[in-house]
Amino acid sequence: MVRESKDSSFSIICEGLAVGYSGKPLCNGFDLEINNGDYICIVGENGAGKSTLIKTLVGLIPAISGKVLLRGDIDKSDIGYLPQQREMQKDFPASVWEVVLSGCLDRLGFKPFYGHKERKLAADAIRELDLEDIKNESFRELSGGQRQRVLLARAIAGSKKVLVLDEPITGLDPVAAAHLYQLLNRLNQNGTTIITISHDISKALSAANKLLIMSDKPHLASEAERKEVLDV
Numbered sequence: 001m002v003r004e005s006k007d008s009s010f011s012i013i014c015e016g017l018a019v020g021y022s023g024k025p026l027c028n029g030f031d032l033e034i035n036n037g038d039y040i041c042i043v044g045e046n047g048a049g050k051s052t053l054i055k056t057l058v059g060l061i062p063a064i065s066g067k068v069l070l071r072g073d074i075d076k077s078d079i080g081y082l083p084q085q086r087e088m089q090k091d092f093p094a095s096v097w098e099v100v101l102s103g104c105l106d107r108l109g110f111k112p113f114y115g116h117k118e119r120k121l122a123a124d125a126i127r128e129l130d131l132e133d134i135k136n137e138s139f140r141e142l143s144g145g146q147r148q149r150v151l152l153a154r155a156i157a158g159s160k161k162v163l164v165l166d167e168p169i170t171g172l173d174p175v176a177a178a179h180l181y182q183l184l185n186r187l188n189q190n191g192t193t194i195i196t197i198s199h200d201i202s203k204a205l206s207a208a209n210k211l212l213i214m215s216d217k218p219h220l221a222s223e224a225e226r227k228e229v230l231d232v
């Protein structure tokens with residue numbers, strides 16, 4: 001049975017959720033509740049279905065069975081998504097500003113153009129991620145670390161409620177990766193709910209309050225499992 005959280009103003013609830021492709025599940029149905037303020041790190045072996053779960057959570061692919069419910073003060077447009085670097089177009093012919101602004105597309109509804117509100121959200125995200133100096137530069141000419149920051153700004157412009165990040169440090173050098181973790185911590189401390197996949201488990205875990213182990217039976221790690229993962 002799904003528990004209603006009284007402390008949070010919203011929850012993302014997986015109810016008997018099984019994810020996969022072409023009707024074939026990668027896992028058994030499982031229950032999970034994500035509350036606002038959570039920082040969840042998804043871990044598991046290669047091919048376990050971590051990215052598939054994330055894509056199902058953000059609504060890019062349908063669940064095989066069960067469902068994802070949004071409860072409380074949240075809707076689909078409140079969930080910002082950062083795909084894996086290898087899945088996005090690196091030679092996108094747009095400026096940093098245009099890429100960040102495009103994060104507000106979902107907010108436009110039936111409006112044909114970006115308005116003052118969307119421009120302000122994009123400008124705030126650019127400031128927050130320290131991108132003002134490069135905001136007129138071409139996205140395709142940036143380094144991997146800069147690109148990742150721009151894409152994070154894009155996701156934040158779309159929503160600061162929930163950020164779903166698929167291996168956000170892929171391709172980043174250790175310094176850029178450390179900056180990214182600091183930034184995610186700051187966002188989380190300021191109220192953004194974060195759901196991330198990371199292979200750098202010890203770093204991700206130092207910030208995450210919940211660890212979701214993706215396997216045949218996806219579940220939140222016990223304290224003992226958490227310690228075990230950290231010791232590996």
Ligand SMILES: Nc1ncnc2c1ncn2[C@@H]1O[C@H](COP(=O)(O)OP(=O)(O)OP(=O)(O)O)[C@@H](O)[C@H]1O
Pocket residue numbers: 021026044045046047048049050051052053
């Ligand atoms: N579009 C797709 N159609 C069919 N099968 C897919 C598709 N994308 C991924 N798969 C398969 O689903 C399984 C899970 O893939 P997924 O990318 O979710 O795993 P992962 O845990 O994120 O792996 P990794 O740690 O290597 O990134 C893999 O066997 C993969 O080959």
